[in-house]
Amino acid sequence: MRKLNRRSAHLPGLGLILALCIGATPRQQIAGGLSGCVTDKAGAVVAGAALSLVRKNGAESRSVTNSQGAYSLAGLAPGGYTLRVEAPGFAPYENDQIEVHAGGRHKLDITLQAAIEGESNPELQRLEPCN
Numbered sequence: 001m002r003k004l005n006r007r008s009a010h011l012p013g014l015g016l017i018l019a020l021c022i023g024a025t026p027r028q029q030i031a032g033g034l035s036g037c038v039t040d041k042a043g044a045v046v047a048g049a050a051l052s053l054v055r056k057n058g059a060e061s062r063s064v065t066n067s068q069g070a071y072s073l074a075g076l077a078p079g080g081y082t083l084r085v086e087a088p089g090f091a092p093y094e095n096d097q098i099e100v101h102a103g104g105r106h107k108l109d110i111t112l113q114a115a116i117e118g119e120s121n122p123e124l125q126r127l128e129p130c131n
Contacts, residue, residue: 032100035072036108038065038085045069046112049087053098056080078102083110091115 034053038046049065053073063071081098090112100106 030078030102031074032076032078032102033072033074033105034076034081034083034098034100034108035070035105036110037069038071038087038110038112039069040090040112040114046087046090049085049090049112052084054082054084056082076100083108085110085112087112089115 038049038051040046045065045067046069047065047067049069049071051063051065051071051073053061053063053076055077056079059077061073061076063073065071078100080096081100082094082096083098085093091114093110093112095108098106098108
């Protein structure tokens with residue numbers, strides 16, 4: 001049986017750790033994110049709203065708001081996007097001026113308008129808006 005010295009026994013593990021760290025770093029540096037809260041004009045949170053973020057090249061990311069109206073989209077490539085938000089009882093929201101920057105986390109709170117102005121949505125919960 002061959003006897004390994006201490007240094008050579010640790011080299012394969014050290015190489016693997018170094019490769020994992022180097023491989024993960026560039027993606028972490030270039031990816032951006034978008035998060036926020038979706039509410040109605042009275043400030044009630046809109047849970048279950050469907051969000052679609054479409055990059056100018058057609059790549060799409062999707063999310064759904066949680067019970068506090070919060071959403072988060074991570075791992076986004078830098079560039080221009082169009083954000084669409086839809087929820088039952090509300091007019092669709094669209095913003096084609098979304099810019100994601102490398103390494104940036106952007107916050108965008110969204111206020112939805114009732115599908116028919118003056119109509120309230122009985123499914124909305126009166127909760128503290130997300131921060």
